[in-house]
Amino acid sequence: MYEKDHKEPDFMKRPPKNPFRTPDSYFESLEDRIMVNIKNTTKKKSSSSAIIRFLKPALGIAASITLVYMLAYNPINKFLQKGTAKTELTDTAGTDLLNNYSINLASIDDNSLINAIFTDETNIFAETNPDEFLAYLSTDMNDVEIYSEIQN
Amino acid sequence: MTNDQQILDSLKDPSTKELAFRHLVSKYKERLYWHIRKIVLNHDDTDDVLQNTFIKIWNGIDSFRAESSLFTWLYRIATNESITFLNQRKRRTMTSLNDENQYLIDNLESDPYFDGDKWQMILQKAIATLPEKQRLVFNLKYFEEIKYEEMSKILETSVGALKASYHHAVKKVEEYVKSHETRIEP
Numbered sequence: 001m002y003e004k005d006h007k008e009p010d011f012m013k014r015p016p017k018n019p020f021r022t023p024d025s026y027f028e029s030l031e032d033r034i035m036v037n038i039k040n041t042t043k044k045k046s047s048s049s050a051i052i053r054f055l056k057p058a059l060g061i062a063a064s065i066t067l068v069y070m071l072a073y074n075p076i077n078k079f080l081q082k083g084t085a086k087t088e089l090t091d092t093a094g095t096d097l098l099n100n101y102s103i104n105l106a107s108i109d110d111n112s113l114i115n116a117i118f119t120d121e122t123n124i125f126a127e128t129n130p131d132e133f134l135a136y137l138s139t140d141m142n143d144v145e146i147y148s149e150i151q152n
Numbered sequence: 153m154t155n156d157q158q159i160l161d162s163l164k165d166p167s168t169k170e171l172a173f174r175h176l177v178s179k180y181k182e183r184l185y186w187h188i189r190k191i192v193l194n195h196d197d198t199d200d201v202l203q204n205t206f207i208k209i210w211n212g213i214d215s216f217r218a219e220s221s222l223f224t225w226l227y228r229i230a231t232n233e234s235i236t237f238l239n240q241r242k243r244r245t246m247t248s249l250n251d252e253n254q255y256l257i258d259n260l261e262s263d264p265y266f267d268g269d270k271w272q273m274i275l276q277k278a279i280a281t282l283p284e285k286q287r288l289v290f291n292l293k294y295f296e297e298i299k300y301e302e303m304s305k306i307l308e309t310s311v312g313a314l315k316a317s318y319h320h321a322v323k324k325v326e327e328y329v330k331s332h333e334t335r336i337e338p
Contacts, residue, residue, distance in 0.1 A: 009326040011275060016295050019268025019276060020189055027185070031177045034206045035170065041207050
C-alpha cells in the first residue's frame, strides 16, 4: 500500500479496519429525510426570494433617495454653509467697527466733544478779546452762561 | 437505474428528477457518509454534513458539466462541506489549530458509535493530530484506497503534492502510534 521506495511502517501491517458504526437502520430512511430537508430548504428559499422580490422596489426607491440626498444635499449644504460664513464675517466686522467707535467716543472728553461739534462754525476764541477773557476768569459764571454771553 | 449517466439524464428531466435523485442518494449515501465520518469523526456531525452535502448536490446538479466523474464531483462537495463544517466550529469556539485537533480527539472519545479497540483508538487519534490536508489524503489513501489521480481531482491538488502529504502523514502517524501503543495494557 505504501510507496515502493519506502519501508512499510509497522502499523500498516495490520489491515485497515473501520472502527466506526452508525445507529441501527440509519441508512434505511436516509433518502426520505434528505428529500424532506431539500423540500424544506427549497420552501424557505422561495419564501425568502418572494420577500426579496417584494422588497426590491422599495429598496430601489430607498437607494435612489439616498443617492439623490448624497448628490444634492451635500453640495447645497456646503454652499449654504459658505453663505452663512460670509454673513457671520460681515456681522463680525460691523461689531468690531462699532466697538472701535465706542472706544473712540469713550476716550473723548466734554471739551473735545464741544470743539468737535462746533468745528465748522466760527472759531469762538478767535473773536474773543483778551480783556473779555480776563473778565471771564474774574466772574463766577458757569460754562453755559459764558457761552450764551458770547453768542449774544 | 444504476448507471451514473442514466441517473444524470433522468435528473435533467423535471418529471423524473426526484426519483433519479433518490437513486443517486441510494447509490452514494454510504460511501459519502464514511468519507465524511472519517473527517469529522462524530456520527451526529456527519449526519448534518451529509444532509447539507445532498442539498448542495440537489441545488447544483444542473451545473454539473461532466468534466469529472460524478463520483469525483460528489466527493469534492462532501469534502468541502466537511472542511467548512470544521472551520465553522473552529470560528464559533475561536480555537487554534491545535485546539481543532483536540476538538476532533474529544469528538472521537465521546462518540458512542466508536467500536474499535484501544489500538484503533490510538490510530484514529494519530490521524486526528495531522494537519487538515494530510488528514484528508491519509484517509482517502489508507482507508478508501483512492488513486492519487482521482484524489488529485477531488482535492484539486497535484499528484506530487498529494504523495508528499501522504508520506509526511504516514511518518507522523507511525511516530504517534509507536509512542502510544506501548501504553496499551497486554
